[in-house]
Amino acid sequence: MDRPDLGTMTARLLREIVRLETPILAASGLEMWDYVVLAALLGGDAATQRELAAATGRDQTRLIRNLDGLEERGLITRSPDPADRRNKVVALTGSGRDLVGACRARIRVMETELLLSLPADERAALERALVRLVGNP
Amino acid sequence: MDRPDLGTMTARLLREIVRLETPILAASGLEMWDYVVLAALLGGDAATQRELAAATGRDQTRLIRNLDGLEERGLITRSPDPADRRNKVVALTGSGRDLVGACRARIRVMETELLLSLPADERAALERALVRLVGNP
DNA sequence: TATTGTTATACTCTATAACTATA
DNA sequence: TATAGTTATAGAGTATAACAATA
Numbered sequence: 001m002d003r004p005d006l007g008t009m010t011a012r013l014l015r016e017i018v019r020l021e022t023p024i025l026a027a028s029g030l031e032m033w034d035y036v037v038l039a040a041l042l043g044g045d046a047a048t049q050r051e052l053a054a055a056t057g058r059d060q061t062r063l064i065r066n067l068d069g070l071e072e073r074g075l076i077t078r079s080p081d082p083a084d085r086r087n088k089v090v091a092l093t094g095s096g097r098d099l100v101g102a103c104r105a106r107i108r109v110m111e112t113e114l115l116l117s118l119p120a121d122e123r124a125a126l127e128r129a130l131v132r133l134v135g136n137p
Numbered sequence: 138m139d140r141p142d143l144g145t146m147t148a149r150l151l152r153e154i155v156r157l158e159t160p161i162l163a164a165s166g167l168e169m170w171d172y173v174v175l176a177a178l179l180g181g182d183a184a185t186q187r188e189l190a191a192a193t194g195r196d197q198t199r200l201i202r203n204l205d206g207l208e209e210r211g212l213i214t215r216s217p218d219p220a221d222r223r224n225k226v227v228a229l230t231g232s233g234r235d236l237v238g239a240c241r242a243r244i245r246v247m248e249t250e251l252l253l254s255l256p257a258d259e260r261a262a263l264e265r266a267l268v269r270l271v272g273n274p
Numbered sequence: 275t276a277t278t279g280t281t282a283t284a285c286t287c288t289a290t291a292a293c294t295a296t297a
Numbered sequence: 298t299a300t301a302g303t304t305a306t307a308g309a310g311t312a313t314a315a316c317a318a319t320a
Contacts, residue, residue, distance in 0.1 A: 003268050005176060005241070006248045007154040012271035014151055015194055017144040039142060050301065057152055062288070064303065086296045086301045104142070111143045118266050125262030129255050131140050134149035186279065199311070201280065223278040223319045 020114065024106045028099055029073075033058060033066050038075065038100035041092045048087045049078075075099060157251065161243045165236055166210075170195060170203050175212065175237035178229045185224040186215075212236060 003009070018032065025035050036056050046052040049067065053060040067090065070076045075096030081087035092100070115123045140146070155169065162172050173193050183189040186204065190197040204227065207213045212233030218224035229237070252260045 003264060003272055004180065005244060006251070006264075006267070007151070007158060007244070008173070008176065009267040009271050010147060010151045010154060011194070013267065014144070014147045016271065017147060021144060036145070039145065043141065048301075057148070059288075060301085061290090061303075080296095084297070084301085088302070107142060107144070114143070115270075118269060122262050122266045122269070125259050126266040127140060127143075129259045129263040130143070130146040130150065132255060132259070133252075134146050134153065135140060187277090196311075197278090198280075198313090217319095221278085221320070225279070 017111075017114070020110050021107055024110065025103060028103055030099075030103065034070060035100065035103060037063070037066055037070065038092065038096060039104065041076065041090060042097065042100050042104070047089050048081065049090060050087075052090055070096070154248075154251070157247050158244055161247065162240060165240055167236075167240065171207060172237065172240060174200070174203055174207065175229065175233060176241065178213065178227060179234065179237050179241070184226050185218065186227060187224075189227055207233070 021035070022032070025032065030038070033056075036058070037052065040046055040052060040055045045055040049063060050060060052058075053063045056063070058066075067076065067078060071078055074093055077091050077093055078088045079091070081089050115126070118126065158172070159169070162169065167175070170193075173195070174189065177183055177189060177192045182192040186200060187197060189195075190200045193200070195203070204213065204215060208215055211230055214228050214230055215225045216228070218226050252263070255263065
């Protein structure tokens with residue numbers, strides 16, 4: 001048979017990744033969106049809340065509740081931008097950086113295991129292709 | 138910088154695919170879940186509603202409304218399984234098969250264009266890797 | 275009693291539009 | 298007036314449990 005749609009396979013892969021990441025994040029008291037936000041901050045993808053919403057694909061109004069929770073837990077700070085006080089600059093705290101770093105390390109281990117069934121060259125090509133397609137948007 | 142998480146890139150790719158597929162499906166009056174269901178039937182992945190729910194990753198109780206709509210439009214039929222009358226066998230009608238086939242063809246064109254920026258060997262490796270990982274679950 | 279499909283219910287999530295503060 | 302962030306609220310989507318029919 002012909003291969004399934006790219007969308008079908010991508011959705012299946014994402015479901016599997018989410019399934020494997022969920023317990024890792026839960027062990028640190030994080031939901032998926034929490035991690036997505038923290039990882040974006042770790043990657044330096046965004047400074048203001050608006051940029052963070054764009055970088056993560058999350059609606060700006062829904063992002064706020066996330067940030068509220070992360071701020072209460074002392075994982076991030078929100079401070080007015082001196083240059084334009086309408087903006088709030090979101091930054092990782094030390095403990096926020098530690099927490100997301102630890103999760104990310106465990107997730108990398110999970111990813112390695114997930115891709116273990118692939119031949120080495122195929123795995124490398126998959127990663128290169130993804131980076132080329134959606135690595136740095 | 139290091140590459141983003143596999144989950145981050147997979148989610149971005151899926152968002153892009155959904156964005157590109159949505160207008161294609163809308164032109165045939167289909168929502169994403171409608172197409173997912175019809176494509177699963179086309180692929181012969183499932184016969185009963187329970188199997189269809191498992192194959193598509195959609196909750197069984199939510200699948201029902203989808204099937205109601207597709208049945209009303211004459212795209213599928215639901216008939217009791219003679220061997221076990223608790224089961225309902227879901228099948229594509231002729232027009233259902235035509236419609237999903239046409240959508241699928243347009244989506245394949247879209248996929249080809251999406252992957253056009255990749256070197257040929259990388260594109261082939263990406264497809265092989267996906268099929269190996271989640272192609273026939 | 276167990277299972278498939280269905281419906282009903284409450285709960286959560288999402289989208290829209292207002293509101294505040296700043297520019 | 299326009300924009301970043303926030304809040305409120307109405308609507309859509311989701312999960313849970315109960316139900317009917319069949320095994």
